[in-house]
Every structure is written in C-alpha cells, then in structure tokens.
Amino acid sequence: MIATNTGFGRLQFILLLVLWGSATPLWAGDLSVSVIDDQGELVENAVVVLHPLFDDDWSTLEPQALLMKQQGAMFRPFVLAVGTASTVSFPNLDEFRHQVYSYSKAKRIELRLYGMDESKTVLFDRAGIVALGCNIHDNMLAYIYVSDEPYHVVSDAQGMALIRDVRPGDYEMTIWHPDQKKRRQSYMQSLSVLADSAAVAARIEMRSSRRQQKSPASAGY
Template structure:
C-alpha cells in the first residue's frame, strides 16, 4: 500500500513539474542606434500563469521626479503614491486607462489608486509641470522594465510566448510587436530592438506643455 501511494505521488509530481518549473529569460533591449535602452517595458503573453493575491506597487516622488520613471504593473494593481520630497505635490492623470487626481499633499495618501484597465497612464504634477511618470498596465502575466543597461530578467515555463515592447518614446506611444519567442527548458537570451522618436530639446526642465504632449500621444493608446 505504501508503495502504491508513493507511485501516485511520483506521478503527480511528474505531471506538475512542467507547470511549476520556470526557465530564465534574459532580455536585452537597445534602440535603433544599438545603444542600451532603459525604461523599456517588455511583456510575454502566454497560456500559463496569472498573478495571485493582492497586487500592490509604489510610485514615489523624489527630487521632484516620479520614481521609477516607468512602472509596469498587472491589471488590478493597487498603487500608492508616496511623496518623499519635503514639498507638496498634486498628482493627476487624464489618460483613458486611468483618470484620477490626488490633491496637494505630503507624505503618503491613505488610499491607494486601483489601476483596473490595461493601457498607458501618463502621470503629471499640477505644481511642477516638468514632472512626468508613466504606468504601463498589462493583462500579460509576465512583464518587467529594463534597467539602466537595457537589461531585464524574467522567468517563464517552457513554451511559446508573444512579446510586446513599449517605451515613452515609442512611435505615438504605442506598444510594439516583438514577435514570438520560444523559451526552452535551459532558458533563453534574447535581444530586442526598439525604434524611438527623437527627444525634444535637452532642457533641464521640460516646458509646461510636456504633460499635455505626452497625454495626447497616450490618448491614442488602444487599451482593450
């Protein structure tokens, strides 16, 4: 009898292992000039895996900038907006994926904001016009934002995935098709190239229209 139950356990473990094991996916993103691209969002759409439990994230404000500059979250995430500066900020967005406003405040507002629709959300501050931040909300189960070297590490069970790329300077601020990638059991290293629009003048503070320009581009984003 003991041997029978042991056999059942071995069969169950064998059947479950393909679902539980995940292979490393090392991603490198560069621009059209071959330079490493920071703040690029990469998502992998596949049949396996969905986030579990309460989804939470923070979008801080430090040195009169949003930190991080680009935040990627899964649809249904509650985001807090702490203010680590010693001055007050008033955070808002007019983006179709999420319209909200946090009145002038210091510290951390008591209630987080629910991001319940996929799409690009452009953040601004009514007090400091140059402050721009971005929240990329996705239904895809695996995603992340590249670091200063344009690199990102994900994990995914073996299989075929469809990649999507996005960056604040992507054409019309639209997600870009990254085609299919196949993740083998040993893992994958994959390079992506993303064509960017030229930046406006390199000013230390963006003009008052910076939020408006970013919002107009984000308004074209086709959130499902």
C-alpha cells in the same frame, strides 16, 4: 532555449543565447531580454511583456502592491509596470505638496494636494498606459504600464529586462517605450520557450529626442 519567428513583427532579434537547458519543468527558468535602439545603445525603461499563446492556470499570479514615489520634485521610477487589479501607492517624500493627476483612458487620477510623508493609493483595474503629471510641478512626468498578461518587466539602466519563472510554451513578446517611433504600436515578436533559461537581445526604433523628467534645477525650482 527559445525559438523565434522574425517574420511576425517589426521587433528584430539579433542574439540568441542558451544559458542552460534540461527537460522542461512546470516552471521554466528566467528569460533575459536585452533591449537596444537602432543606434546600438542600451534602452532603459522599456516595458517587455510576454503574451502566452496557450491555456494554463495563472491563478497563482497575485495582484501587486507597488510604489510610485515623489521625491526631489520627480516621479520615481520614470516607468512602472503593474498587473491589472494591482495597487500603486504614491508617497510624497518631499517637504512640499504634490497633486498627482492623469487623464489617460486606462485610469483617470486626481490626487488632491497632500504633503510630506503622506501617501495615497490607486487601484489599476484596466490594461493600458497611464501618463502621470503633477499640477504643481510641470517638470514631473512618469508612466504606468498596466498589463493583463502574467509577465511584464521594465528594462534597467543596462537595458536588461529579467523575466523570472517563465513557463514553457509559445508567446508573443511586445516591447513598449514612451519614446518609440510609433507610440500606439508596440514592437512584437513570436517566440517559444523550450528549456530552462535563455537570453535574447532585441532592437527597437526610437525617436531622436527622448521624453524625460527635467530635474528641479533645470525646471527653475
């Protein structure tokens, strides 16, 4: 079960569903967040972050080692969420070379030309949003959301973000998407996790035109 405070921010909860509940253990259950836009359409690639409003021992949360593939002259995935102190490898699965770069404040990247089956790894040690590009293929675009919070998940093609093992307590939940109307302001909502597992749906305002990677065919390759 969760309780929400709709007056906290612009994120509007439209559904509250208790899946099952019992006495709160040290580790609570899963929180499912369904993200939709202001037209009622499911939103893929939204980053859902829970910010704990209580003190606890988060030392059991280890840094991650994740992948941002280059395949078919596209980054895969389009949006990746990682924790601070995590590493991301950039394997090139194409038969031609890539040169990955970012001028973002959270992380400046310049991975000089490298070819098929080669990979380079980058440490992300500062929270923020990192926009990626390729100096060789202008169609390539992706984002890495670096979070210093313990819970951060990207919504899938069905608009669902599943956050596992959420500890009971009070949180602020923010949702970020590269196409939200106010890019510098994540949508925010306060909530309290009170029992094992629950699900909510959240509506965010999106731009009418969406950023996306163009396929190599449409980009002229």
